[in-house]
Amino acid sequence: MGKRTIVVLLATLELFTACSILSPQSLGTGSDATPTLGVDQPDGVALTFLTAWTNQDYASMYQLLSLDSQKVYTQDQFSSAYTNAAKTMTLTKITTTPAAVLSEITGTSAQFSFHVRYDTLVLGPVERDLKMYLVNKDGHWGIVWDPGLILPELTGGYTLQLAVQSPSRANIYDRNGLVFVASDAPTVTIEAVPGEISATNEGQMLDLLSRVLRIAPDKIKSNYSGAPADQKVALGDADAEIVQANQDQLSSYPGLYFVNKTSRRYYNSLAPHVMGYTSYIPKEQLTQYEALGYSDNAVVGLSGLEKWGEQYLAGISGGTLSTYTPAGDLSTQVAQRDPKPAQNLYTTLDRNLQAAVQDTLVEAYKAGTNTWAPTAGGAAVVVLDVNTGNALALANYPDFDPNILNPHNNNPLATSAYLQDMLNNPLKPFLDRATQGQYPPGSIFKIVTSTAAYESGVETPDSTYTSIGYWDGLGQQNRRYDWLQGGHGTITFAQALTASCDSCFYEAGLLLGQKDPMIIPTTAREYGFGQNLGLQIEENPGLIPDPNWLKQTRSQDWSLSDSVNIAIGQGDVLATPLQVAVMIGAIANGGTIYRPHFVDHVGLSGQPPSVTFQPEVIGKVNISLAHLQSIRDSMHAVASDAKIGTAQWRLGDMSIQVAGKTGTAQVSGATAPPIAWFAGYAPFDKPEIAVVVMIENGGQGSAVAAPIFRRIVERYYNLRVKDWPPDWSDPSKFDFVKNSFGDQ
Numbered sequence: 001m002g003k004r005t006i007v008v009l010l011a012t013l014e015l016f017t018a019c020s021i022l023s024p025q026s027l028g029t030g031s032d033a034t035p036t037l038g039v040d041q042p043d044g045v046a047l048t049f050l051t052a053w054t055n056q057d058y059a060s061m062y063q064l065l066s067l068d069s070q071k072v073y074t075q076d077q078f079s080s081a082y083t084n085a086a087k088t089m090t091l092t093k094i095t096t097t098p099a100a101v102l103s104e105i106t107g108t109s110a111q112f113s114f115h116v117r118y119d120t121l122v123l124g125p126v127e128r129d130l131k132m133y134l135v136n137k138d139g140h141w142g143i144v145w146d147p148g149l150i151l152p153e154l155t156g157g158y159t160l161q162l163a164v165q166s167p168s169r170a171n172i173y174d175r176n177g178l179v180f181v182a183s184d185a186p187t188v189t190i191e192a193v194p195g196e197i198s199a200t201n202e203g204q205m206l207d208l209l210s211r212v213l214r215i216a217p218d219k220i221k222s223n224y225s226g227a228p229a230d231q232k233v234a235l236g237d238a239d240a241e242i243v244q245a246n247q248d249q250l251s252s253y254p255g256l257y258f259v260n261k262t263s264r265r266y267y268n269s270l271a272p273h274v275m276g277y278t279s280y281i282p283k284e285q286l287t288q289y290e291a292l293g294y295s296d297n298a299v300v301g302l303s304g305l306e307k308w309g310e311q312y313l314a315g316i317s318g319g320t321l322s323t324y325t326p327a328g329d330l331s332t333q334v335a336q337r338d339p340k341p342a343q344n345l346y347t348t349l350d351r352n353l354q355a356a357v358q359d360t361l362v363e364a365y366k367a368g369t370n371t372w373a374p375t376a377g378g379a380a381v382v383v384l385d386v387n388t389g390n391a392l393a394l395a396n397y398p399d400f401d402p403n404i405l406n407p408h409n410n411n412p413l414a415t416s417a418y419l420q421d422m423l424n425n426p427l428k429p430f431l432d433r434a435t436q437g438q439y440p441p442g443s444i445f446k447i448v449t450s451t452a453a454y455e456s457g458v459e460t461p462d463s464t465y466t467s468i469g470y471w472d473g474l475g476q477q478n479r480r481y482d483w484l485q486g487g488h489g490t491i492t493f494a495q496a497l498t499a500s501c502d503s504c505f506y507e508a509g510l511l512l513g514q515k516d517p518m519i520i521p522t523t524a525r526e527y528g529f530g531q532n533l534g535l536q537i538e539e540n541p542g543l544i545p546d547p548n549w550l551k552q553t554r555s556q557d558w559s560l561s562d563s564v565n566i567a568i569g570q571g572d573v574l575a576t577p578l579q580v581a582v583m584i585g586a587i588a589n590g591g592t593i594y595r596p597h598f599v600d601h602v603g604l605s606g607q608p609p610s611v612t613f614q615p616e617v618i619g620k621v622n623i624s625l626a627h628l629q630s631i632r633d634s635m636h637a638v639a640s641d642a643k644i645g646t647a648q649w650r651l652g653d654m655s656i657q658v659a660g661k662t663g664t665a666q667v668s669g670a671t672a673p674p675i676a677w678f679a680g681y682a683p684f685d686k687p688e689i690a691v692v693v694m695i696e697n698g699g700q701g702s703a704v705a706a707p708i709f710r711r712i713v714e715r716y717y718n719l720r721v722k723d724w725p726p727d728w729s730d731p732s733k734f735d736f737v738k739n740s741f742g743d744q
Contacts, residue, residue, distance in 0.1 A: 039064070042103040042110035042134045045141045049132075050096055050114075058082060066135050066142030073145065081147050081154075088160045089321060090121040090293045108136040121293035122164055122319045126335045128152060151323075153332050158323040160334070164295050167315035169264060170342035172275060172305060174351035175392075175600060178267075181275055181306075181402075185265035186240035187409075188258050195229025196255030205253040212238050212246055214269045214401060219421070232257060237403055239267055263409045266402040270354050273432035274347070274394050274537055274598055276304020277402035293317050299408060304432075305345055305598060306402075308536045312602045312611075315342030343610060348390035348600050356715040357381050361397040364708050367724040371734040372704050375673050377696030380433035380577045381712065384690045386585040386681055388615040389594025392689065394578075398429040435539040438574040439694060442665030443500045443701070444677045445524075445569025447583060447631060449508055450497050452523040454627040458511040461494035461630040471503035473510045474561060480506055483664070488644070497634035499644040500662060502568055509567025513560045520566050521546035526621045527583040528593050529575050534618070536598045542579055545572040570666060581692040584679045586621050587631060588659075588687035593619035635659035636684050647678065650706040655719055657684040660709065662701035673697040678705035682713050689716060703727075703734070 038044045045064055052060040058079040062070070065078070073081075085091075099113035112132040119125055128151060133144040148155030172181035179185075190213065197205070206217035213220065213236040224233040243250065243258065250256055266275055278299050281289045286296060294300065300314070301307040318339035323331045361381060365373045383393040400422055403409055422429050431437060453459035467487035471480045482488070482502045488495075496504035512519045521544050524530060530544030543549075545566065547558035565571030578596060586593050595616040601609035623631075636659040637644070639651040646662045660680020667675060676698035681690045691712050693705040707725050714721045727733040 039141065040139075042105060042112060042136075042141045045134060045143065046103070046112040046114075046132055047098070049143060053082075053094075053096075064143055065145045067137065068135075069143065069145040078145070081150060085147075085150050085154075085160055087290065088162050089118060089123065089126065090162070090291070091118055092121060093119040095119070103134070110134045110136075110141070120335075121291075122162065122317050123321055123335045123337045126321070151334060153323045153334050157326045158331055159326075160321060161324055162319050162321050164293065164317050164319040165339045166298070166317045167339045167342045169278075169299075170313045170315065170344045172309075172313075172345045172347060174347055174349050174354075175390075176350065177346075178351040180270060180347065180349070180351060181264065181266050183264050184262045185267075187237050187261050187263045187265050188240050188243040189237050189261060190235045190243070190250075191232045191257040191259060192224045192235055193230060193232055193255045193257070194224045194227050197224075198254055201253065205256070208246065208249055208253075209235065212242055212250070237263070237265075237409065239265060242268060263403075264406055265409075267351070268355065269399070269401045269403065270351060270358065271349055271394060272304075272399050272402045273396050273434070274304055274349065274391075275402060276301055276306035276308075276537070277405040278302065278306050279405050280407060299406065304537050305347070309345045309599070309602070312343040312345060316340035341604060343602050343604055345599050346601050346603070346609075348385075348392065348597055349394070350392050353383065353716060354393045354395065357383065357393040357395040357712055358397075358399070360708060360711050360715065361395055364711075364724070365397060368704070368728045371728050371731055372673075372676075372695075372699045376676075376698040376704075378427045378429075378431070378433050378437075379693070379695045379698070380437060381694075381708070382434050382577050382581040382690075382692045383712065383716070384581045384585050384596060386588040386687050386690050389582070389585065389596050390600070390615070391596050391598050394432075394434045394598075396429075396431070396433045398425065398427050400429045432538060433694070433696075434577045435535060435537060437576060437694075437696075438540050438542050439576075439675055439696070440571075440573055440665040440667065441569040441575045441580060442663035442675065442677060443502075443569060444580055444661050444663035444665075444679050445573060445575075446497055446500065446505050446567075447587065447635075447661055448524045448527055448529070448569075449505055449512070449520060449567045450493070450631055450634070451527075451621065451623050451627065452512055452520045453493065453508045454630070455523070455623055456512060456515060456519050458515060459493045459508055461492060461627070463493040464490055465493065465496065465501070465504045465507060466490045467496075467501050467503045469503075471506040473507055474564065478561065480564070491644070494630050494634050495637075495644060497631065497661075498637040498641055498646070500646050505567045506564050509564040510560055512567065513563025517547050517558050517563050520563065523622070524573075526593070526619060527579075527586060528619065529573075529579050529583070533579070533582065534595055535578075539578070540576060542576055543572055543574040569663065577692045577694045580677070580679050580694075581690045584660075584681055584690040584692060587628065587635070588681040588690060590625075591621040591623050591628060592617055593621065632659055632684075635661055635680065638662065639680070647702045647706040650702055650725070651710055653722075654710060654713070656682055656713065656717055658682040658709075658713060659684045659687075660706070662706060664700045667697065673699050676704040677701045678709040680709055682717070689713075 039048055049061055049064045062075045062078050095117045097115045103110040103112050115129050117125055117127045134141050135144055146155060168183050171179060173179055206220055209220050210217045215236055220235055223235050227233045278301050281298055281300055301310045318337040320336045321334040323334060325331050361379055379397040381395045385392055404419060467482060469482050469485055469487035488499050488501045524544045530542055532539055532541045550556050550558050566573055582593060595618045597613050599613055602611040603609035638647050638660050639645060639658050640648055642648050658680050660678055663677030665675040676695040678701050679692040681687045691709050693708045695704050698704040711721060
């Protein structure tokens with residue numbers, strides 16, 4: 001009789017997505033050994049036993065044991081022996097191959113020889129030659145069983161234990177090889193003795209500590225306020241490089257002390273929403289991780305690139321599988337495999353630009369303390385390479401410090417009120433507004449409507465419209481008003497985009513809705529709105545409503561009013577700042593939609609990459625070059641036309657030519673300020689970067705978002721940085737500016 005191979009599935013593992021941890025290869029579930037002999041023969045009993053094993057049918061397996069074996073082992077003990085061994089070995093598959101000659105029968109005894117191969121996640125393949133003994137009693141064959149039929153080393157009540165050896169977690173770098181996240185990085189815990197702090201320069205000391213620790217001064221002070229005067233209080237951890245750069249100043253303040261250590265360190269807390277964080281495995285996911293070879297106290301990536309890159313950053317664990325005597329003494333090494341080193345992630349981000357963008361947001365909120373900042377919510381900034389789709393910087397305000405969340409860092413703030421404050425903060429610092437925040441885009445969306453109007457033929461760049469300050473296209477009872485009181489007069493449709501003339505776009509929305517209500521939604525989706533972009537970090541799809549959506553979700557019919565609303569980016573339209581940046585990139589590069597990438601390549605230090613991510617085209621906008629150039633020119637005029645450009649008063653004197661679009665999106669709530677948007681690219685004549693700024697409830701796009709856009713562009717190109725607008729510090733002037741310039 002020829003060899004028969006039986007494949008046994010020992011564990012059903014949930015397959016994780018690409019943004020989670022590495023899944024094993026699909027587990028084998030079939031068998032090419034179909035018993036042809038009955039259980040009245042030892043071969044039939046043995047093969048039936050192995051087939052039941054294939055189906056994890058331990059109850060049927062148990063019924064094939066001899067009566068004497070069943071007296072020694074209960075069914076629960078029998079089943080537990082298999083499930084515990086499978087879990088301990090991190091098994092994925094078993095392959096059994098019977099010997100060429102099956103049972104050797106001697107009277108009422110028989111033995112069945114076979115080879116077993118255990119494929120495991122941690123140890124690789126473990127192989128043994130086994131013999132199954134059978135006895136015949138009263139004409140029935142039964143298997144003489146003990147745990148040695150799983151592994152010979154388990155005979156005699158011995159148990160298995162697996163000691164897992166995990167490689168050091170790998171690093172994350174920027175596009176230039178500068179470290180974002182490093183294992184075993186030099187770190188400094190800064191401590192303070194309250195009684196030694198000088199009251200005369202405490203404020204200056206706290207300002208410096210705030211910059212070094214990236215913690216608000218009042219939070220730092222709260223750590224040592226009320227503590228015994230002679231007690232050392234840990235204020236927080238900082239990168240050794242940053243402490244060294246500020247050592248002279250720090251050392252000049254009495255009462256500060258420094259303790260050196262090493263830890264996994266997120267450099268200067270940069271790009272925390274992209275990098276993500278690590279922590280212990282959540283309880284609800286523990287079984288899945290254990291099946292993949294993780295110990296129950298392992299620290300894993302739980303968000304951002306730490307989560308997406310778990311399969312690379314964690315490396316491949318090795319370990320030693322050993323048996324122990326019933327007394328708990330080490331007996332035999334069953335199998336052993338060395339761990340394989342973890343691989344670094346090399347991101348598309350520019351660390352220096354990322355720091356500049358994060359600092360710009362902090363500086364902007366501080367500069368707007370007397371005007372827009374108190375009523376504003378959070379903010380997001382995205383910077384993309386328009387010719388590749390690669391993310392160069394992504395920042396959120398407020399953000400968080402991933403160092404505090406790593407339990408191995410022993411960060412002094414981890415169990416303090418600081419962490420609780422972050423979790424309870426109504427501004428939700430852990431929310432990645434850039435990729436997960438979903439907002440009405442307002443007038444930014446007029447770029448989509450312009451494209452739809454041009455390509456459908458309902459408008460041309462030279463079409464004219466006379467704006468009188470309101471629009472009655474749906475009847476006087478549905479009158480809608482322009483942001484500019486009295487209107488813009490007679491202007492072309494190309495000028496309407498520059499001036500952000502609402503009534504012009506109400507009219508375009510009406511015409512498009514009359515022609516086909518799907519035109520605007522279809523165009524929006526061509527630009528990447530209303531869908532996940534397939535990012536390497538967490539994202540939300542936003543929403544582009546259309547007649548089908550409205551019917552399915554609200555059982556309502558689409559009306560011309562819905563087309564008018566969507567034309568100015570209001571109604572149910574929702575977009576993420578990253579999606580807006582993708583649209584701006586397409587305008588700048590000629591209509592190509594790139595999938596935004598955050599990782600350029602993966603590999604070991606000093607070796608060729610094991611994985612490389614090339615620019616990936618995921619769509620093309622249906623727009624002619626002539627119409628595309630018209631939209632570009634209109635966006636350039638937004639920043640340069642002194643008569644109708646909505647952001648010219650903020651950007652007109654820049655030393656580099658830019659193009660952009662302002663947006664002021666209304667939100668629910670009678671008194672809530674609108675969302676401030678500015679989205680643009682630079683340089684205008686040879687586009688390189690797209691920059692999108694979004695400020696929740698910040699006010700008007702030109703008044704608040706455009707100056708932030710300006711500073712980011714100036715820092716990117718190393719230009720002279722203009723001071724923040726003086727009206728930001730003067731409520732009376734700021735109110736005047738808002739009333740004069742309106743939605744933009």
